[in-house]
Amino acid sequence: RKEVEQDPGPFNVPEGATVAFNCTYSNSASQSFFWYRQDCRKEPKLLMSVYSSGNEDGRFTAQLNRASQYISLLIRDSKLSDSATYLCAVNPEGGSTLGRLYFGRGTQLTVWP
Amino acid sequence: EAGVVQSPRYKIIEKKQPVAFWCNPISGHNTLYWYRQNLGQGPELLIRYENEEAVDDSQLPKDRFSAERLKGVDSTLKIQPAELGDSAVYLCASSLDGRPGSGYTFGSGTRLTVV
Numbered sequence: 001r002k003e004v005e006q007d008p009g010p011f012n013v014p015e016g017a018t019v020a021f022n023c024t025y026s027n028s029a030s031q032s033f034f035w036y037r038q039d040c041r042k043e044p045k046l047l048m049s050v051y052s053s054g055n056e057d058g059r060f061t062a063q064l065n066r067a068s069q070y071i072s073l074l075i076r077d078s079k080l081s082d083s084a085t086y087l088c089a090v091n092p093e094g095g096s097t098l099g100r101l102y103f104g105r106g107t108q109l110t111v112w113p
Numbered sequence: 114e115a116g117v118v119q120s121p122r123y124k125i126i127e128k129k130q131p132v133a134f135w136c137n138p139i140s141g142h143n144t145l146y147w148y149r150q151n152l153g154q155g156p157e158l159l160i161r162y163e164n165e166e167a168v169d170d171s172q173l174p175k176d177r178f179s180a181e182r183l184k185g186v187d188s189t190l191k192i193q194p195a196e197l198g199d200s201a202v203y204l205c206a207s208s209l210d211g212r213p214g215s216g217y218t219f220g221s222g223t224r225l226t227v228v
Contacts, residue, residue, distance in 0.1 A: 106153075
C-alpha cells in the first residue's frame with residue numbers, strides 16, 4: 001500500500017467554481033502535512049501547510065482529518081491561474097526535524113473560462 | 114534570498130553513459146534532499162543529507178547512483194551507467210532544521226532523458 005494516495009483527476013471546472021481534492025495517508029503517526037502546487041514542467045512549490053485545526057489562506061482552505069487519515073484542499077472562486085497539479089505530501093516522522101516527505105501523484109486541475 | 118539552484122536544467126545522454134547533477138541549497142539550510150519525479154508521479158526521495166551526512170539513502174539505487182555533499186553545502190548526484198528507466202526529473206530541495214511544518218523549497222530540477 002502506498003504511503004499517500006491521491007486521485008489524479010483531471011478536474012475540469014469553470015471559473016468561479018469551488019473544487020475540493022482529497023488525499024489519504026497510511027501511517028497514522030504522520031505528523032506534518034502539506035499541499036504543493038506544480039505547474040507544467042516546473043518544480044513543486046509549497047502552497048500551504050495543513051494544521052490539525054485547519055487553516056485558510058485566501059481562497060484556499062486545508063483540512064486534516066486524523067480519524068479517517070486524509071487531508072483536503074478546497075479552492076473557492078477558482079481562477080484560470082489555479083490551473084496546475086496539486087500534490088499532497090506527508091511526513092511520517094515526528095520530532096523537530098523535517099525528514100522524508102511522501103508525495104501523492106498529484107491531482108490535475110484545469111479551470112476554464 | 115536566492116533559491117535552490119540546480120544545473121544543468123536539461124540533459125540528454127545515451128544509455129550506459131555517466132551523468133552528474135549539481136545542487137546548491139538555500140544558504141543556511143542544513144538539510145538537503147534529492148528527489149526523482151517520474152512522469153505523472155509525485156517526487157520520491159533518493160537521499161537526504163544532514164550537513165555532510167547521508168541520513169536516509171534507503172531508496173538510492175546504490176549499484177549505479179552515488180551522491181556526495183562535501184563541506185555540507187553543495188551536492189552532486191551521479192548516475193553511472195545510466196539506463197533508459199532513469200529518464201526523469203531530478204529535484205533538489207533544502208529545508209531549515211528544527212522548523213517542522215515549513216515544508217521544502219525545491220530547485221527547478223534537472224530533466225534527464227536517456228536514449
